[in-house]
Amino acid sequence: MTQHPIPYLFLRGGTSRGPYFNAADLPKDRDHLAQVLISVVGAGNPRNIDGIGGGTAVTTKVAMLSRSDDPAADIDYFFAQVGVEEAEVDFSPTCGNILVGVGPAAIEMGLVPARDGVTPVRIRAVNTGALIEAEVQTPGGAVRYDGDVAIDGVPGTAAPVTLNFMEVTGSRTGKFFPTGNPVDEIDGVQVSCVDVAMPMMIARASDFGITGHETAEELDADKALFARMEALRLEAGRRMGLGDVTRSVVPKIGLISAPRAGGHFAVRYFMPWNTHPTVAVTGSQCLAACALAPGTVAEGLVRPIGPSPVNVVIEHPMGTMEVRVKYDTDPFAFVSAGVTRTARLIARGELLVPAAVWENA
Structure with a gap:
């Protein structure tokens, strides 16, 4: 076999899009994983011509999902920002737009059972440790994508996905003002x-x-x-x-x-x-x-x-864009935030990467 198949879903999440994988189908070694994702996206070319990237930073994003061992979460969401013109991967950030598709993708993958009506999906963002609850529309136990919610930057309307973010202060540094100063x-x-x-x-x-x-x-x-x-x-x-x-x-x-x-x-x-x-x-x-x-x-x-x-x-x-915020004033503290966005499943199937990349990276 000259190419290795990887099951995937391809979703738009908010105003970004990219492949969503079950982490079990990908290499565990971080360097090996990076080489596979570079091949998936076609990074290193401004058009990403040899992969499924879209030639912009909002279309070279990857989500990797797995069941969480954290009792506060159902799903672990590991994010990768893959380069466009540079053949490189940054695992340090997270992405809130791609996060919008995590709940629907987890249900589609069978990682979370759907309820009739609305299915809550508790998500741990592995890159930052943040906890988020997504509310996904699932009438009849199936993810609904059509709806009447419009978000600027995306044509048409779709079903809402509500995200409620907890413990967001100090996501990487542990501090609201990492330098200790407001300015x-x-x-x-x-x-x-x-x-x-x-x-x-x-x-x-x-x-x-x-x-x-x-x-x-x-x-x-x-x-x-x-x-x-x-x-x-x-x-x-x-x-x-x-x-x-x-x-x-x-x-x-x-x-x-x-x-x-x-x-x-x-x-x-x-x-x-x-x-x-x-x-x-x-x-x-x-x-x-x-x-x-x-x-x-x-x-x-x-x-x-x-x-x-x-x-x-x-x-x-x-x-x-509207952000629903709870905060205290005396003293000031940022308590929580929530947004309503939309997602859509665009494709499902297998992505193919060269066997040499899969075996030898």
């Missing part, structure tokens, strides 16, 4: 280093010479902007205790500005080497936390946000 100055620019669901470096768009309302395409063409942001991100990563983040997608970058379309604030979210077409689910929680916390770079830009619980509305290049 740090790096090379003359004020930034807030925040770790809620996803470690981020957040700054004002105006401090980088942009409005914060540009299109993703306009921003991706601004190479000087990316060079400037990356220099600050590397130092922010060091100060956050993340070490050398040169080859890591964490921390992500958010540049915020005043809202124009009725939201609480606007953001341009970077992954970090290109612009997200919308905003990541994990990133949206971190941005909402930054907007609520006193003394951050968000002060003066954010439209007043009501008392807890509240829906924080974030404007992004393709519309808005």
